[in-house]
Amino acid sequence: xxxxxxxxxxxxxxxxxxxxxxxxxxxxxxxxxxxxxxxxxxxxxxxxxxxxxxxxxxxxxxxxxxxxxxxxxxxxxxxxxxxxxxxxxxxxxxxxxxxxxxxxxxxxxxxxxxxxxxxxxxxxxxxxxxxxxxxxxxxxxxxxxxxxxxxxxxxxxxxxxxxxxxxxxxxxxxxxxxxxxxxxxxxxxxxxxxxxxxxxxxxxxxxxxxxxxxxxxxxxxxxxxxxxxxxxxxxxxxxxxxxxxxxxxxxxxxxxxxxxxxxxxxxxxxxxxxxxxxxxxxxxxxxxxxxxxxxxxxxxxxxxxxxxxxxxxxxxxxxxxxxxxxxxxxxxxxxxxxxxxxxxxxxxxxxxxxxxxxxxxxxxxxxxxxxxxxxxxxxxxxx
Numbered sequence: 139x140x141x142x143x144x145x146x147x148x149x150x151x152x153x154x155x156x157x158x159x160x161x162x163x164x165x166x167x168x169x170x171x172x173x174x175x176x177x178x179x180x181x182x183x184x185x186x187x188x189x190x191x192x193x194x195x196x197x198x199x200x201x202x203x204x205x206x207x208x209x210x211x212x213x214x215x216x217x218x219x220x221x222x223x224x225x226x227x228x229x230x231x232x233x234x235x236x237x238x239x240x241x242x243x244x245x246x247x248x249x250x251x252x253x254x255x256x257x258x259x260x261x262x263x264x265x266x267x268x269x270x271x272x273x274x275x276x277x278x279x280x281x282x283x284x285x286x287x288x289x290x291x292x293x294x295x296x297x298x299x300x301x302x303x304x305x306x307x308x309x310x311x312x313x314x315x316x317x318x319x320x321x322x323x324x325x326x327x328x329x330x331x332x333x334x335x336x337x338x339x340x341x342x343x344x345x346x347x348x349x350x351x352x353x354x355x356x357x358x359x360x361x362x363x364x365x366x367x368x369x370x371x372x373x374x375x376x377x378x379x380x381x382x383x384x385x386x387x388x389x390x391x392x393x394x395x396x397x398x399x400x401x402x403x404x405x406x407x408x409x410x411x412x413x414x415x416x417x418x419x420x421x422x423x424x425x426x427x428x429x430x431x432x433x434x435x436x437x438x439x440x441x442x443x444x445x446x447x448x449x450x451x452x453x454x455x456x457x458x459x460x461x462x463x464x465x466x467x468x469x470x471x472x473x474x475x476x477x478x479x480x481x482x483x484x485x486x487x488x489x490x491x492x493x494x495x496x497x498x499x500x501x502x503x504x505x506x507x508x509x510x511x512x513x514x515x516x517x518x519x520x521x
Contacts, residue, residue, distance in 0.1 A: 141437065143205070150206045154213040157186065162217030169346035170491055175221055177257045177300065183225060184254030188214075190232050197236070197244055198252030204381070208388040208443040212436075215392025219495040220346030222392060224258055226385035227296045231259035231305050234378045235325070238366040243325060247303055256302030261382075262292040262326070262352055263307050263375050269294070270508050272307075272375060273318035277354060279308035286324060286364065288357040291336065294502075298350030299335050303327055305378075306352070311369045323371035325363040332357030343494030380453045381446065382503045383460035387439040390467035390499040391432065397492040398428050401474035404487075408479075421477060428470040435463035454516045461509035464499035471496045 143151070161182070169175050183189060191207040193199025202210075207229060215222035232251050235244060250256040268274040277290025288308050295304070304326045311320015326333060336351030366374055402425055405416030415421050438459040445452035471493045475482040482489045500506045 141440070143209075146202075147206050147209060150202055151209045151213060153186065154188065154210045155216075157182075158213045158217030162214065162221055166218040166220070166346070167485070167488065167491065169218065169220060171345075173345050174348065175218070175224065175346045179221060180224070180228075180257050181254035183214075183221075184252060187252075188225060189228055189254060189258075190248065190252030191229050193232050193236055193248060193252060197248035199232070199248070200252075204384065204443040204446040205440060208384060208439055211385050211388035212392040212395070212439075215389040216396045218346065219389060219393050219492075220344045222389050223344055224297050224347045226382070226389065227261055228259045228301075230378055230382045230385065231261055231303070233381060234261075234305050234323075234374060235365070237377070238323075238374050239325075240362075242362065243365065247325065250302065258297045258301045260295055260297045260301035260304045261378065262295050262298075262304045264292065264294050266291065266293045266351075270505055273321070273372065275307060275309060275321065277306075277308040279310050279322060279324065279359070281310075281361065284361045286359040286361060288324070288326070288332070288354040288359055290354050292352040292354075294339065295350055295352055296347060298352055299338065299348040301328070304352070305365060305374075306354075307371055307375060308354075310371075315369060318372040320369050321372040321375075322368050323365040323374045324359050325365055326357070326359055330357055330359060341498075343491070343497055345494075379503055380456050383456040383509070384439060384442050384446065384452075386499050386503045387435065387442070387456075387459040387463035390463040390496060391436050391439055393492050393496045393499075394428070394432050394435065394463075394467035394470040397471045397474040397489055397496075398425070398432060400487070400489055400492075401425065401428070401477040404478055404481075415477070424473045424477060428473050431466040431470055435459070435466045438462050454513060457504070457509040457512040460503065461500075461506045461513070464496075465506055467496050467499060 187200035188210055190199035191202045211222050211226050235247055251259050263272055265275050279286045279288045306324050306326045310322040332355045334353045336353045339349040405421050408415045442452050442455040442459040445455055475489050475493050478489050481487050
């Protein structure tokens, strides 16, 4: 099997790598401390074509493909994981609108997202009482003339403060449509009457990316902003999450790669007992084990992205990539933290931030336990 990237993919990776090293990496610590990423950064990414990586050209997309998408997220996460998660969610929303939106919805929203006019897009599914159990959501939507009236509260929404459009899920079915049935998706803008941003979460990591709740109090959404079909919205979320899991795996790979590069550099420079710590076998094995796990995570991730690019089933492979890459990245970052010794515990070295940023990759877009459930069920059904 040939794992070689195409010439175009190599060029894309080179371009985003340069941007990440020159623009994101030098500012990541500052943005983490301030709890914000300047909107201009997203506009720059959009101008480079990264706000619509897989979208077609007629809506401003770059038509780079899912493999390139993974490479972009990996390299972005290497420089600043907070930027990577916001960029990944924006692209995920763009793909949902492209696949399920009407022509009017596509041409209304996608060019504004891909151009950077809208400073990112967001995905509003989770609620306080339901994360993995998304079918238990309680936000409601009822039709009143030419408007949908939405009431409820969403939680843990990436870019909740800054996004220009949300794909938001609410319950539209009656009492006979329970669980995942009777759920619809809507395109909601922050300027709609009755929409407000709630609490900002004081997070452990990814602090540069704002995460908020959204409050809907008789929020008025135009009738034509129903995405896809009434009571058929839950399937949209599951499709979006399949692709999102490749992006989370890509984020994990990027963070782990940054951590390993920094640990290797530190091991070359730090001396103890009259020699470099990198000359001690235990340190060498920690670095070697991490390099093997990182490569395995990268290949699993690119495999899932390649299947998606080929139009082949990729859901199970995305779950495999997500669970392995996120769990491995946490182990890698912990090892790299240990290699830094006491210096890893202070903010002088980026490894402290990587340990915080990588932790959530085992949780969002479906926890590791959910991924294992998805994988095991596929094997049981096929046996």
